[in-house]
Amino acid sequence: MRPSGQATLKQVADLAGVSLSTASVVFSGARPVTEATREKVLAAAVELGWSGPNPLARSLRQGRTGVVGVVLSERLLYAFRDPYSAAVLDGLADALDASSSSMLLLPRPPAGGLEHDASTVARMSGAALDGVVLAGCGLVDDPVVAHLHARGVPMVGLGGVPDERLARVLVDDRSATAGLARHLRDLGHERVAVIAFPLELDGASGPVDDERLLGARVAEARERALGVRDVLGPVPVLEVGANSHAAGEQAARDLLDVDPVARPTALVAESDVLAAGVLAAAASLGLDVPRDLSVTGFDGVSIPWAPELTTVEQPGAEKGRLAGEMLNRLLLGETVGDVTMTATLRIGATTGPAPRA
Amino acid sequence: MRPSGQATLKQVADLAGVSLSTASVVFSGARPVTEATREKVLAAAVELGWSGPNPLARSLRQGRTGVVGVVLSERLLYAFRDPYSAAVLDGLADALDASSSSMLLLPRPPAGGLEHDASTVARMSGAALDGVVLAGCGLVDDPVVAHLHARGVPMVGLGGVPDERLARVLVDDRSATAGLARHLRDLGHERVAVIAFPLELDGASGPVDDERLLGARVAEARERALGVRDVLGPVPVLEVGANSHAAGEQAARDLLDVDPVARPTALVAESDVLAAGVLAAAASLGLDVPRDLSVTGFDGVSIPWAPELTTVEQPGAEKGRLAGEMLNRLLLGETVGDVTMTATLRIGATTGPAPRA
DNA sequence: TTGAAAGCGTTACCAG
DNA sequence: CTGGTAACGCTTTCAA
Numbered sequence: 001m002r003p004s005g006q007a008t009l010k011q012v013a014d015l016a017g018v019s020l021s022t023a024s025v026v027f028s029g030a031r032p033v034t035e036a037t038r039e040k041v042l043a044a045a046v047e048l049g050w051s052g053p054n055p056l057a058r059s060l061r062q063g064r065t066g067v068v069g070v071v072l073s074e075r076l077l078y079a080f081r082d083p084y085s086a087a088v089l090d091g092l093a094d095a096l097d098a099s100s101s102s103m104l105l106l107p108r109p110p111a112g113g114l115e116h117d118a119s120t121v122a123r124m125s126g127a128a129l130d131g132v133v134l135a136g137c138g139l140v141d142d143p144v145v146a147h148l149h150a151r152g153v154p155m156v157g158l159g160g161v162p163d164e165r166l167a168r169v170l171v172d173d174r175s176a177t178a179g180l181a182r183h184l185r186d187l188g189h190e191r192v193a194v195i196a197f198p199l200e201l202d203g204a205s206g207p208v209d210d211e212r213l214l215g216a217r218v219a220e221a222r223e224r225a226l227g228v229r230d231v232l233g234p235v236p237v238l239e240v241g242a243n244s245h246a247a248g249e250q251a252a253r254d255l256l257d258v259d260p261v262a263r264p265t266a267l268v269a270e271s272d273v274l275a276a277g278v279l280a281a282a283a284s285l286g287l288d289v290p291r292d293l294s295v296t297g298f299d300g301v302s303i304p305w306a307p308e309l310t311t312v313e314q315p316g317a318e319k320g321r322l323a324g325e326m327l328n329r330l331l332l333g334e335t336v337g338d339v340t341m342t343a344t345l346r347i348g349a350t351t352g353p354a355p356r357a
Numbered sequence: 358m359r360p361s362g363q364a365t366l367k368q369v370a371d372l373a374g375v376s377l378s379t380a381s382v383v384f385s386g387a388r389p390v391t392e393a394t395r396e397k398v399l400a401a402a403v404e405l406g407w408s409g410p411n412p413l414a415r416s417l418r419q420g421r422t423g424v425v426g427v428v429l430s431e432r433l434l435y436a437f438r439d440p441y442s443a444a445v446l447d448g449l450a451d452a453l454d455a456s457s458s459s460m461l462l463l464p465r466p467p468a469g470g471l472e473h474d475a476s477t478v479a480r481m482s483g484a485a486l487d488g489v490v491l492a493g494c495g496l497v498d499d500p501v502v503a504h505l506h507a508r509g510v511p512m513v514g515l516g517g518v519p520d521e522r523l524a525r526v527l528v529d530d531r532s533a534t535a536g537l538a539r540h541l542r543d544l545g546h547e548r549v550a551v552i553a554f555p556l557e558l559d560g561a562s563g564p565v566d567d568e569r570l571l572g573a574r575v576a577e578a579r580e581r582a583l584g585v586r587d588v589l590g591p592v593p594v595l596e597v598g599a600n601s602h603a604a605g606e607q608a609a610r611d612l613l614d615v616d617p618v619a620r621p622t623a624l625v626a627e628s629d630v631l632a633a634g635v636l637a638a639a640a641s642l643g644l645d646v647p648r649d650l651s652v653t654g655f656d657g658v659s660i661p662w663a664p665e666l667t668t669v670e671q672p673g674a675e676k677g678r679l680a681g682e683m684l685n686r687l688l689l690g691e692t693v694g695d696v697t698m699t700a701t702l703r704i705g706a707t708t709g710p711a712p713r714a
Numbered sequence: 715t716t717g718a719a720a721g722c723g724t725t726a727c728c729a730g
Numbered sequence: 731c732t733g734g735t736a737a738c739g740c741t742t743t744c745a746a
Contacts, residue, residue: 006509008739019717034715055485055740056422059518060413060722065484067424067461072573076450080436080443093464096742102484104424126423127459128412128485129452150408152363245661274662304544304602304633305662365723377735381725391731414723417738717746722739730732 007048014307016044027053041060061126065188068101069153069326071144073136073201073218075109078244081174082273083301087316088135088158088323095324099331101130108136108144110198110241117201121147129153131327134160135320138168141215154330156323159220165335169323171343176312177227177346180268180296183310188354189266189294194228195235195251195278196282197221197270203253206240213237222271224298236264240274256285256293261315265293265354272297276306279350302344306350315341364405373401384410417486425458425684426486426510428501430493430558430575432466435601439630439644441637441656444673445492445515445680452681456688458487465493465501474558478504486510488673488684491517492640492677494554494577495525511687513680514578524693526680528700529579533669536627536702537653540667542588545711546623546651551585551594552608552635554578554627562598562608570594581627581655593621605634613642615648622650622711629654633663636707647709656701665705672698 020036022212026033044050059065070092072079079085093103104127108120121143131154134145145165148155155166160171184192199208199216208225215340216222225237238255240247248269256263269275273295279289287293289307290350300313319341326336372379373396383390383398401407416422423713428435436442450460461484465477478500486597488511491502495517502522512523516530541549546579556565556573565582573579582594595612597604605626627630632654636646644650646664655669676698683693 006739010739020554020740021718021742025716028741030741032715037716049507051504053741054417054481054739055483056413056417057722058483058741059485060411060417060724060739061741063722065413065485075447077443077447080438081440083438086434086437089437091430093433093462100480102480104449105460105462123457123459125409126412126415126457128416128422147408150406151694280661303662304637305660306730363723367723377723378725378727378734379732382732385725386727389731408723412722414738415725417723417740418725420738499741715746718744720741720743724738725736727738728734728737730731 007050009050009053012041012044012048012050015048018268020053024053037229048122064130065128066101067104067127067129068096069087069106069124069127069132070103071106071108071132071134071136073108073110074243076105076107078242079107079136080295081245082243082271082312082316083303084102084272084299085135087301088320091317091320091322092133092135092324095321095328098325099328101235104129104336107232108201110119110201117143120144124148125151131155131331133323135157135323137218137220139201139338154327156327156330156336158319158323161219161338167326167330168338169319169326169342170338171314171319172340173223174227174230176314176343176345177224177298178230178311179267181228181231183345183347183351184294187294187351190354191262191264192228192235192266192268193255193264194225194235195255195267195269195274196225196237196239196250197243198241199239203241205239205247208237208239221270228268240258243273245273245277245280248274249281250277253285258283258285260287266295266351267293270298272299272303272309272311273299275309275350276303279306283335289350292355294351294354298349307350310348310351311346313346314341316341349352364407365413366407366410367396369401369405369407370419371373372405373397381410381589390435395602404425421487422485423458424461424484424486425453426463426484426489428463428465428489428493428631429490430465430467431600433462433464435599436464438602439600439628440658441671441673442492443491444578444658445677448674448677448679449490449492449681450677452553452678452685455682456621456685461486465558467558468560474500477501480509481505488512488688490680490684491515491523492680494575497574497576498557511684513684513687513693515550515676515680518576519695524683524687525678525695526683527675527695527697528671529697530580530635531584531587533671533700533702534581534655534711535587537667537669538585538588540702540704540708541623541651541653542627542706544651544708548619548621549585549589549623549625550621551582551592552605552612552624552626552631553582553594553596554600555598560598562596562604565594565596569592575635578627585625600628600630602630602637606638607634609635609638610642615646623708624650625653627655629656629658629660629666629668632666632668632707633660636663646707651708652712653708664707665703668703668707670703671698
């Protein structure tokens with residue numbers, strides 16, 4: 001009795017000697033059915049090895065799929081290995097459970113320009129989605145948002161810029177990093193550099209000029225850098241290609257492996273993962289943290305074995321959970337507005353007084 | 358010009374003054390179309406704000422969805438924070454790109470018994486899937502496998518036991534841990550304990566008796582423990598509730614915080630993440646590794662800041678990639694058999710001679 | 715309580 | 731090169 005192709009509900013109904021609609025009702029429970037008919041139908045289903053209604057057909061008819069897209073701005077390796085984003089996704093999964101939604105991963109790593117955007121949209125337009133969470137960085141003028149909006153797919157964004165088309169979960173990146181910068185200023189640091197997330201999705205990395213920084217489409221990356229500049233003036237910004245330990249290490253090496261007179265006395269990394277890479281670079285260059293170099297991060301995740309970072313703590317799991325709950329409400333047809341969560345400065349063991357010149 | 362509900366291809370065709378089938382062809386490119394008609398249709402689509410064919414309808418018709426289910430045996434937080442499983446998922450995503458498939462996450466954390474299995478199957482039967490990868494641990498007699506097989510969904514498993522219904526990517530867990538055990542035996546260790554993955558999906562944890570160990574449904578967890586016993590005899594096995602740093606730390610604390618005479622001189626953890634937790638516990642108990650305690654892991658992932666573990670290195674990204682490629686072949690209708698990859702012993706800095714009694 | 719029939723939005727097979 | 735039309739497998743009115 002092997003499953004021949006797949007049995008259909010119609011075959012089950014025929015075998016049971018009832019109508020298609022009656023058979024359907026037995027499984028959906030949409031209305032009462034005589035015990036006798038129910039058993040006939042169930043028996044027929046077992047006999048044919050019918051494994052339940054075809055999800056596709058059911059979804060087409062009902063107009064919902066139980067699938068929520070999760071757009072990630074990194075390749076999975078980095079998205080997962082970052083404890084902060086793992087926490088966000090976990091909280092999200094938790095909340096989406098309530099609406100019996102599963103998460104469809106839609107990675108969109110920083111890479112080459114417009115063509116890349118087009119391929120992301122192309123992939124997305126093939127997916128049947130009840131809603132979407134834009135995890136990772138919010139993008140100014142995002143073609144993905146335009147596409148989903150046109151399809152009428154409800155969206156929740158983590159971060160990003162004000163947008164009528166979606167509801168956002170926010171933290172005040174700019175004032176939070178400004179807090180870090182004030183802390184460094186109070187410690188006497190004058191030569192400070194920022195290690196920034198990708199500012200565009202073009203895959204570029206390296207020193208950033210004002211034009212690129214101010215026009216950056218990745219809001220989070222820009223705001224965190226600008227928060228530092230609000231306090232310390234036009235400090236140099238170095239953009240990395242990915243939010244990874246290795247990228248942070250490489251960037252720090254580029255910034256630190258120079259004439260000690262010109263070398264920054266403090267590095268502000270836009271995430272704890274990057275900051276961990278900075279610490280590794282400092283160690284391998286023989287620099288003591290915080291005596292020779294102060295380092296700050298962002299996110300406030302605990303990385304076992306790493307020294308406790310001076311960083312900004314933001315509630316990752318709660319952000320994810322909240323985003324999920326907001327999407328659940330949108331799926332029910334409710335209206336949802338932006339929500340701002342608070343991030344708090346946490347002084348750790350990686351910042352100290354600026355070294356004497 | 359707001360999107361009124363959603364335009365359908367029929368409306369586009371009508372507005373363009375062509376037939377439904379012609380309109381369809383303009384977008385699918387399934388056959389040549391006059392430039393003039395193409396433009397009429399495209400113009401109509403733009404005017405109506407039509408955002409491409411409804412994925413559900415298209416999938417129903419074509420019989421494929423572009424979605425691959427990924428069954429995880431942990432809650433997302435642990436699956437993601439484990440660098441090994443992050444690497445697997447990244448490799449998988451990489452390979453699935455070739456078949457333009459996206460990954461639908463189907464977490465199945467260890468939790469309460471049969472009811473839980475049923476709810477996992479229920480959730481899965483609502484999802485339209487082209488194929489499935491059973492990541493995480495292979496389960497003996499898995500109801501999920503039965504369900505998917507009945508639906509005719511192709512499956513690839515990472516690990517697990519021989520099963521006609523799916524193709525597997527394997528490493529020889531048992532002989533690999535036996536290698537670790539031999540290494541410890543050669544160092545003179547006699548009091549060794551194993552910290553094991555969940556052996557069932559019942560969410561239980563604690564010391565394991567022979568019955569539970571030998572009858573365990575989670576093949577990987579059982580085999581790794583048995584590999585140690587093959588060499589060292591009936592060493593105690595402590596089962597954790599999850600593959601997390603915290604669980605490893607707690608388990609180690611339970612095993613180590615006893616009379617030094619009875620205390621194990623070596624702990625074999627079934628993953629590097631658990632081993633990292635063990636190291637943390639040892640540190641907080643004032644035990645020096647490897648002088649007072651030897652520790653081994655499994656996976657061979659590099660954890661920044663942690664001392665280099667003695668462990669078994671297995672190629673996570675390659676395993677994931679291979680699983681993805683195998684699934685791609687299955688989706689093309691090819692036949693695929695099991696593949697075994699090699700895992701290699703790596704001696705690190707966390708094992709040393711057994712302390713004198 | 716049951717059955718017939720009309721969709722859900724496409725694609726793919728035929729004739730023209 | 732184009733236009734009908736029949737599926738895809740199910741749910742859901744609406745009558746009986």
